[in-house]
Amino acid sequence: MVLRGDEWLLRVLAKKCKDAKEKVRYLALHALSKGYAVSSVAEIFCVDEATIYRWIERWQVERNLADQPKEGRPPKLAEKDKGEIRKLVEENDPKRHGVNASFWDCRELRLYFLRRGKDVSQETIRRCLRGMGARYVKAEIEYAEADEDERENFAQRFLQDLASKPDSVVLLFQDETSVGCSPRKGYGWTFGERLVVKAPQTDRRRMNCFGAVNPLEGRVIQMTTREAKAPAFVKFLRRVIREYPGGRIWVYTDNLPVHKSGRVKGFLQNHPQVELRFLPAYSPDLNPQDQWWNFERKKLLNNRYFATPHQLATAISWFGRNTPPERVMSVCPLTPIENLIHQK
Numbered sequence: 001m002v003l004r005g006d007e008w009l010l011r012v013l014a015k016k017c018k019d020a021k022e023k024v025r026y027l028a029l030h031a032l033s034k035g036y037a038v039s040s041v042a043e044i045f046c047v048d049e050a051t052i053y054r055w056i057e058r059w060q061v062e063r064n065l066a067d068q069p070k071e072g073r074p075p076k077l078a079e080k081d082k083g084e085i086r087k088l089v090e091e092n093d094p095k096r097h098g099v100n101a102s103f104w105d106c107r108e109l110r111l112y113f114l115r116r117g118k119d120v121s122q123e124t125i126r127r128c129l130r131g132m133g134a135r136y137v138k139a140e141i142e143y144a145e146a147d148e149d150e151r152e153n154f155a156q157r158f159l160q161d162l163a164s165k166p167d168s169v170v171l172l173f174q175d176e177t178s179v180g181c182s183p184r185k186g187y188g189w190t191f192g193e194r195l196v197v198k199a200p201q202t203d204r205r206r207m208n209c210f211g212a213v214n215p216l217e218g219r220v221i222q223m224t225t226r227e228a229k230a231p232a233f234v235k236f237l238r239r240v241i242r243e244y245p246g247g248r249i250w251v252y253t254d255n256l257p258v259h260k261s262g263r264v265k266g267f268l269q270n271h272p273q274v275e276l277r278f279l280p281a282y283s284p285d286l287n288p289q290d291q292w293w294n295f296e297r298k299k300l301l302n303n304r305y306f307a308t309p310h311q312l313a314t315a316i317s318w319f320g321r322n323t324p325p326e327r328v329m330s331v332c333p334l335t336p337i338e339n340l341i342h343q344k
Contacts, residue, residue: 155340218325288332
């Protein structure tokens with residue numbers, strides 16, 4: 001056998017080899033170099049005799065039995081496709097291409113290519129975008145119905161009033177939201193593929209919550225009610241007065257009809273220390289109280305089940321009282337209003 005002189009070398013290569021398939025080839029040829037028949041070696045290593053002869057031939061020619069480098073799978077996204085993805089993301093108008101979405105996500109981009117006969121996985125698209133330097137960030141909403149001139153005028157008046165505001169005047173931003181006993185979906189850690197939250201549905205009652213934040217002092221006032229009508233809003237204004245007795249109070253709020261109802265106007269006539277000031281239409285981004293709602297949902301409501309509405313109301317009240325003023329001010333800054341002037 002031609003391999004007899006290679007017995008030592010084949011033995012060394014078999015011992016050093018870390019690839020399982022390659023090790024089998026060296027061991028098979030080492031057995032042949034020891035005098036075993038091709039038929040016996042083929043039976044021991046569960047391969048065809050023809051395979052053994054190919055290994056012998058390759059060893060004699062190349063002195064190497066390692067796998068040849070493979071070209072790999074052809075890329076699913078050609079350079080043309082990558083350029084198209086960049087163009088779509090920079091354009092940011094999925095509806096123009098028949099995709100009912102406000103912005104491009106991997107799911108929507110995959111749908112775009114599917115409609116053109118090309119099946120590309122979301123993971124492939126994600127890697128492509130990462131490779132091109134794209135970042136996956138939370139979208140910021142710009143309200144199409146908002147009047148930018150009105151927003152800028154409001155910002156100018158607000159900053160002027162803020163600069164000349166006497167120390168005795170309290171500045172508040174007010175808003176309402178709806179909260180439920182059942183937990184909302186949020187983010188959490190898991191070692192599994194899915195994070196499942198068991199949410200009892202026997203009590204799906206909801207409550208309305210009035211809130212007002214003082215962004216200059218870091219104080220929050222909250223009140224839960226069964227309904228968000230004018231009597232409840234008047235009750236909330238009474239609570240505001242109890243929290244800030246003896247001084248003037250500017251309450252910035254949205255243009256909800258309840259805030260302009262006859263009952264509210266009558267209350268304001270009898271309590272002139274409270275002045276309602278209205279934000280521009282379609283401008284929740286200018287209301288720091290809206291940022292507080294987002295913070296409260298994330299930290300309190302997203303991951304908790306409340307057995308009763310009373311328990312929910314107690315938790316909301318506790319959360320507002322026990323959040324440090326510095327944290328409230330960091331969550332509810334006046335930056336969005338200031339940016340309207342600075343970006344002009």
